[in-house]
Amino acid sequence: MLEIILTDSPLNSQHCTDFVANDASGGIAIFVGTVRNATKDKPVLRLEFEAYEPMALAEMQKIAEQALTLFSVQKIALHHRTGILQIGEAAVIIAVSAPHRAAAFDACRYCIDKLKETVPIWKKEIFEDGEVWVAAHP
Amino acid sequence: MKINLLSFGVAKDIIGHRFMDWELPEGATVADLRTQLIERFPRLEALASVRMAVNSEYAHEEHLLEANDEVALIPPVSGG
Numbered sequence: 001m002l003e004i005i006l007t008d009s010p011l012n013s014q015h016c017t018d019f020v021a022n023d024a025s026g027g028i029a030i031f032v033g034t035v036r037n038a039t040k041d042k043p044v045l046r047l048e049f050e051a052y053e054p055m056a057l058a059e060m061q062k063i064a065e066q067a068l069t070l071f072s073v074q075k076i077a078l079h080h081r082t083g084i085l086q087i088g089e090a091a092v093i094i095a096v097s098a099p100h101r102a103a104a105f106d107a108c109r110y111c112i113d114k115l116k117e118t119v120p121i122w123k124k125e126i127f128e129d130g131e132v133w134v135a136a137h138p
Numbered sequence: 139m140k141i142n143l144l145s146f147g148v149a150k151d152i153i154g155h156r157f158m159d160w161e162l163p164e165g166a167t168v169a170d171l172r173t174q175l176i177e178r179f180p181r182l183e184a185l186a187s188v189r190m191a192v193n194s195e196y197a198h199e200e201h202l203l204e205a206n207d208e209v210a211l212i213p214p215v216s217g218g
Binding site: 033049050051052054055056058080091092112115116117118119120121122123124133134135 | 144146147148151186191194195196210212213214215216217218
């Protein structure tokens with residue numbers, strides 16, 4: 001039902017859609033969070049992600065389980081990167097299958113919104129003249 | 139009693155170590171630990187919010203700590 005992964009290797013969206021695909025589903029929603037090349041017009045060279053791994057995995061698992069109970073969805077893949085990411089690389093992928101599209105979209109959004117609130121993963125933006133830990137919720 | 143302190147992100151930069159042993163009196167709570175940490179590392183107080191996790195679970199301020207607990211300092215998260 002669930003596939004929760006935290007890895008320092010590149011993420012694969014095809015793998016995520018393949019994992020959630022099943023004959024009873026009518027749709028798959030997928031969200032891919034990617035590394036943007038600038039923040040407030042300041043060029044970003046790359047990102048660095050750090051995780052408190054055991055807790056991050058546990059929190060990701062909780063979010064996915066919660067999504068299964070809140071929405072009529074079938075399978076969820078929740079993958080997140082750690083380490084150094086270049087511009088354009090995927091930092092997070094969430095794929096959700098459901099009999100009907102509305103639940104798939106809703107669950108996908110729920111997972112990414114919750115992930116940004118509770119999962120202990122931190123992103124550092126590397127600029128030409130320095131680096132800054134991003135505080136998503138200051 | 140001794141607890142194992144873990145720091146991440148900006149909290150790690152302030153404290154200077156990812157792992158640290160920390161001495162606390164028996165019966166200390168998360169709030170007591172927070173007070174001690176801010177005394178030793180005043181820059182922690184300036185952070186918008188630092189949550190604490192005990193043995194990989196978010197903990198309330200009144201949570202009672204036990205010897206050998208793993209306590210993590212969780213500055214505002216920014217995954218995704």
